[in-house]
Amino acid sequence: MEILKIGVMGARRGSSFMRTLQYMEEAKVVAICEVDDAALEENEYVTDEMKIYRDYDEFVHSGLDAVILCNFFHEHAPYAIKAFEAGVAVLSETTAAASLGECVQLVEKCEEHQGTYILLANCPYFTAVHAMKKRIDEGKMGRVLYGEAEYLHYTHVEDGSKIKKDTDLNNLHWRQVLPSNMYNMHTLGTLMYVTGSVPMKVSCKMIRRTDFYKSPRKLTDCNGSVVITEMSNGAVFNTTGCSGYAPTSKWYRLACEQGTMETKRYDKREDKLIVAGLDGNSEEMSPSLEEAGLVKEGDGFNLSAYEKSSHGGIDYHLTRAFIRVLLKKEKPFLDVYRSAALSAAGILGWYSALSDGKELRIPDFTKKEERDAVRDDFRTPFAKRYSDLQMPCRLDEKDKFVL
Numbered sequence: 416m417e418i419l420k421i422g423v424m425g426a427r428r429g430s431s432f433m434r435t436l437q438y439m440e441e442a443k444v445v446a447i448c449e450v451d452d453a454a455l456e457e458n459e460y461v462t463d464e465m466k467i468y469r470d471y472d473e474f475v476h477s478g479l480d481a482v483i484l485c486n487f488f489h490e491h492a493p494y495a496i497k498a499f500e501a502g503v504a505v506l507s508e509t510t511a512a513a514s515l516g517e518c519v520q521l522v523e524k525c526e527e528h529q530g531t532y533i534l535l536a537n538c539p540y541f542t543a544v545h546a547m548k549k550r551i552d553e554g555k556m557g558r559v560l561y562g563e564a565e566y567l568h569y570t571h572v573e574d575g576s577k578i579k580k581d582t583d584l585n586n587l588h589w590r591q592v593l594p595s596n597m598y599n600m601h602t603l604g605t606l607m608y609v610t611g612s613v614p615m616k617v618s619c620k621m622i623r624r625t626d627f628y629k630s631p632r633k634l635t636d637c638n639g640s641v642v643i644t645e646m647s648n649g650a651v652f653n654t655t656g657c658s659g660y661a662p663t664s665k666w667y668r669l670a671c672e673q674g675t676m677e678t679k680r681y682d683k684r685e686d687k688l689i690v691a692g693l694d695g696n697s698e699e700m701s702p703s704l705e706e707a708g709l710v711k712e713g714d715g716f717n718l719s720a721y722e723k724s725s726h727g728g729i730d731y732h733l734t735r736a737f738i739r740v741l742l743k744k745e746k747p748f749l750d751v752y753r754s755a756a757l758s759a760a761g762i763l764g765w766y767s768a769l770s771d772g773k774e775l776r777i778p779d780f781t782k783k784e785e786r787d788a789v790r791d792d793f794r795t796p797f798a799k800r801y802s803d804l805q806m807p808c809r810l811d812e813k814d815k816f817v818l
C-alpha cells in the first residue's frame with residue numbers, strides 16, 4: 416500500500432494532527448511549514464524524518480499528497496488555492512475564507528483543478544452529536560425544525576499580547592480582531608453536518624461586555640454573538656459562534672417533529688444524549704461509537720489510537736474521514752461549496768451585526784450567477800495592520816460600514 420504523504424502548515428493546532436497521524440497506517444506527516452521556531456520547539460511530535468519548510472511554495476511542491484492547513488484563521492483560502500494549483504489535496508482549518516470574494520476564488524480554483532477539499536470541523540464527531548445525526552438519518556426524529564448550538568470559550572478574553580501603543584497595531588493576531596460569530600464551525604458547521612443542510616439567510620446581534628471591549632488585548636469590542644440562520648431544509652438555527660463567556664463548553668439541541676434531542680451541558684466528552692418524546696418523557700443515553708455511526712465492523716477502527724488522539728478522540732474520527740476522502744472511499748459533507756457557505760454565514764453575519772441585525776441572503780456557491788454577485792467583495796474585518804482594515808472589526812465603528 417502506498418502511504419499518503421501529508422504536509423502540516425502551522426505547528427500549533429497542527430500538532431494535534433501530527434499526534435493523531437502517528438497512529439495511521441495509510442498516511443504519515445513528511446513535512447511541516449512553520450516560520451515560528453517557538454511553535455516547532457513546543458511541538459513534541461516533530462521528528463527527524465519530517466522536513467521543515469519556512470516557504471510555503473517550496474513546501475507545497477515537495478511531493479505531498481495533501482496539506483493540512485493550520486495557519487492563521489483568516490488566511491486559509493490563498494494557501495488552499497496554491498495547493499489546488501500544485502495538485503495537492505486540502506484539509507483546511509477554519510475558516511475556509513475570510514471574505515465573500517475569497518469564497519468565490521476558493522470554489523472556482525477547486526473546480527478548475529478538480530481539487531480535493533475538506534473542512535477541518537471536528538465537533539460533528541462527538542459521540543452524542545453523531546448519534547443525533549444517525550437518529551435523523553434513520554428517520555426516527557422526523558423533520559428538523561429548530562436547532563441550537565453553543566460554543567463558549569472564556570479564556571479568549573485574555574488571549575493575545577497587550578496593544579500598548581500605535582505601532583502594536585501593525586502586528587495584530589486574528590484572535591484580537593475576530594468577531595465571535597465568524598468562528599462558527601463548532602456551532603453552525605456542526606448543525607449543518609448533523610442535519611445535512613446549508614445556510615440560506617443570516618442575521619446576527621453581538622454581545623458586548625465592558626471589560627472585554629476595553630481590554631488592551633482586543634481590537635474587536637464584542638465578546639459574544641447570537642446568530643439566527645435559516646437553513647435549506649426550512650429549519651431555523653440559533654447559534655453562538657465562539658462566545659467569550661464562562662464556562663468554556665459546547666452544547667447542541669435539535670427540536671424535531673417527533674421529539675427533541677440534546678447533548679448534556681458541561682459534559683466535556685459530549686457522549687451523553689438526552690432524547691425527549693412528544694409526551695415529555697426523556698431518556699439519557701450513552702451511545703457506543705457503533706450506535707453513534709462512528710465505527711463500523713471491519714472499518715479498521717483502532718481503539719488505542721482513538722484514545723490517544725487529541726480532543727478526546729474527535730480528531731481521530733476527523734483524520735480517518737479525511738483519509739477515506741483521499742482514498743476516494745467517501746465524499747466530504749463539508750466540501751468546498753458548503754465550507755464557503757459556512758464562511759459566508761460568518762462574513763454576512765458580521766455585515767448583519769453592523770447593520771442592526773438585518774437579515775442577509777447567503778449565496779449558493781454552486782451557482783455561477785450567485786458567485787458573480789459577490790466576486791468583487793473582498794471586505795473582511797481581518798488585517799495584520801489596523802491601517803489596512805477594509806471594514807470595521809468593532810461594533811462601535813458600525814457607522815463607517817455601508818452594506
Ligand SMILES: NC(=O)c1ccc[n+]([C@@H]2O[C@H](COP(=O)([O-])OP(=O)(O)OC[C@H]3O[C@@H](n4cnc5c(N)ncnc54)[C@H](O)[C@@H]3O)[C@@H](O)[C@H]2O)c1
Pocket residue numbers: 424425426427428429448449450451454469471485486487488489508509510535536537726
Ligand atoms: N478545531 C479546533 O479544535 C481548533 C483548535 C485550535 C485552533 N484551531 C484553528 O487552527 C488555526 C490555527 O490556530 P492556532 O491555535 O494553531 O494558533 P495560530 O493561528 O496562532 O497559529 C498559526 C501558526 O501558523 C504559522 N504560520 C502562519 N502563517 C504561516 C506561513 N505563511 N508560513 C509558515 N507558518 C505560518 C504561525 O507561525 C503559527 O505558529 C486557526 O484557524 C484556528 O481556528 C482549531
